[in-house]
Amino acid sequence: MVAYIIRRVIVGLLMLVAMSFIVFALFMKNPVDPAQFSCGKNCPPERIEETRQALGYDQPLLVQWGAFAKGVVVGREYPADEAMREANPELVTECAAPCLGYSQQLQMTVNDEIAEAAPVSISIALVAVTIWVVFGVLFGVLAAVFKGTLVDRGVVGATLSLYAFPTFFVGALLINFVAIKWGIFPAPGYVTIAEGGVGEWLLQLMLPGFTLAAVYMAGYVRMTRAFVLESMSEDYIRTAKSKGLKGGKVLFKHALRAALTPLVTMFGLDVAAVLGGAIITEDVFNYYGLGKLAVTANETYDLPTIVGLVLLLGALVIIANIVVDVLYAFIDPRVRVA
C-alpha cells in the first residue's frame, strides 16, 4: 500500500519534470521570438532586447529550465541576468518558491497574479462542482431507475442539449434573460465574502457556476446512469434483493458503490481542469479569475504569465491524478495488488 503510494508519487514527480520541460521547449523554441511575445504588442526593439535579458531568454534552453526548476524549489530573483541585477539593484524582485515566472509587462511575479485571480476561480469551481456532482449523480440515478421511460429520455435529452450548446451561449443567455430581463439574479459581478457576506457571494456565483456545470453535468448523468445500470444487473445485486434488502438500500449501499470508482476518477480530473480557470465562463461573465488572466495575457502578449498558468494547470492535473489513484486504492482493494 505504502509502496504503491510512493511509486505513484515518484512517477508523478517525473511527469511534472517532463511536462515543465515540454512546456518550456514549446514556448521558448518556436518560430516567434519569446522576448517579443513577453514584451507586448507594440514594443520597440530596445525594449525587446531588455526583456530578453531580464527574463533570461538569451540563455540556452537547459540553463533556462534549470533556473526555473531552482525557482520552483527554493525561489529565485528577477531580472534573470546577473549583470542586470548588479547594475540595477532597485529593480530586483524576489520570487518566492514555487516561482512560476515573472511578467515583465505587469512588473509582478506570476505567483502574485495567480494569488489575486485564484479566489475567483476557486469560488466558481466550488459552486459549479457542487451543482454538477449533486445533480449529475441524482439525475443519473433517476434515469437509471426509470430506464426506458419518459423520465429517462427526458433527463438524458435535456442534459445532452445543455452540453450541445456552446458554453458562451449558455452564459450569454443566462445573463441576458435570467439576470437582465427577468431580474431573478442580479447582474453578474464578483463579490468577495469580505465585501458582501456569504449570501451575496453565493448569489453572484450561481449563474457562472451553472454555466460551467452545464457542460460537465451531461457526462456525469450519462456515466452514473451507465454504471448504475451495469451494476444493477450484477449477480450480487440479485443476491441482495433475494435476501430481502429493500430497493433503496440496495441501490445506495451496493450499486452506487460500484459506480463510485470511475466517477471518482472523472471527478478528480475535472476538478483539476476547472480549478485552473474556466476560460470561457469567466470571459462571458467578466470575472477576473485565472481563465480571464490567461485570455488577457494572450491578448497583451504576456508570455511568462501564459507559461506560468500552463505549468500550474498541468501540475494541478498531475496532483489530482496522484490523489485519485491513491483514493482508488482505498476504494477498490483489487488495485493495491497491481
Place this chain on the structure above:
Amino acid sequence: MTVSEVLIQGPDPEIDPEPRTGEVAGRSPMRIAMDRLLSDKVAMICAGIVLLFVLIAIFAPLLCKLFGVELRAGDPVTDTDSFNYPVIGPPNYGFTWEAPLGLEPNSGNDLLAEWFYGARTSLLVATIATVVSTVVGVVLGLIAGYSRGWGDRVITFMIDLFLTLPFLLVAIAISPMLVERWRENPTMLDNASLIALIVILSIFGWMGLARLIRGEVISLREREFIEAAHVLGMPTHRILFKELLPNLVAPIVVSFSLSLPATIAAEATLAYLGVGVTGRPSWGQTILRAQSWFDEYPLYLYAPIVGIVVLVFALNLLGDAIRDAFDPKSFR
C-alpha cells in the same frame, strides 16, 4: 429411428418429408450491430440529420447558387446604411428572399452563404482532426498493448503527459505565434491557421482512444488465436493489423462517432476565443461577430448556434446509439 440411425442413413422420409437443407445464416458482429442500428428510429433520424449537414457542406456552392446568394460578396457602401445596418432584410426590414438569413452588418456579406460554408469548414476541420487522432490513437494503443515492458511504459507515460496539458490554454497561446509569424502573408496565414487548428485538435484527441485500445489489446493478447498466430511465425505487424484490429472495430467506431461532435464543439469554442480559421467562413467566427448584435439582430447569432447545437446533438445521439448497437449486453 434412433439418433445414430438418422445420422448414418439420413432422415426418415415418413417422419420428416422435407428435411431442411441449405446454408445456416450466421451473422457477423458487424452485421448484428448494423441491423440493430438500422432498426433504431431515433438513431436513423439522427443519421439523417447528420447526412443532411454533410450534403450541405459538400454542395455549399451549389446551394448558394440555388438560393441566389454569393459568399463574401457584400459591399459595405451599397449594402449597409450609415449605421452599418443592412439595407435589406432583418433587423430593420422584413424577410426577403434575396437574403434569407439576412445580411451581415458592417460588411454586407450574405449570412446564408456564410452558414453553408461555415458548415463545410466545421465538418472539414472536425473530420480531418478526428481521423488523424483516431489513427494515431489506434496505432499507439496497439503498440502499447501488445508490447510488454518498455514500449508500453513509454506510451503510457506519453498518454498521461499529454493528458496533463491544458487544452484551451495551449491552443490560445499558439495562435498569436502564428499570427506574428505570418503577419505579412495573409494566404499563408489562412493555410497555417487551418493546419495549426487541425494539429492542435488532433494532438489533444488521441489519448482516450489509445488508452481504450491498449486495454482491449491487453485482454486480447492472451487469447489462443493470438498465441497461434505467434507460434505460426506471423510477423508482429501482421498480428496487430490482421488479427487484433478486426476485433477492435467496435470501440474504434464508437470512439470516432463520439469524438466528432466533441471536436466540432472544441473548434467552435476556439473560434470564439479568436483561435479559429482565418479567411474561411466558420460558425464560431460568425458567433464571435454576432455577439454584440444580439439584442437588435438575434438571427445573426442564432443561425450558427442552431447549426452547431443540432449537429453536435445529433452526432452525440448517433454515437450513443452506435455504442448501444455494438454492446451485446444492452437490448432494445
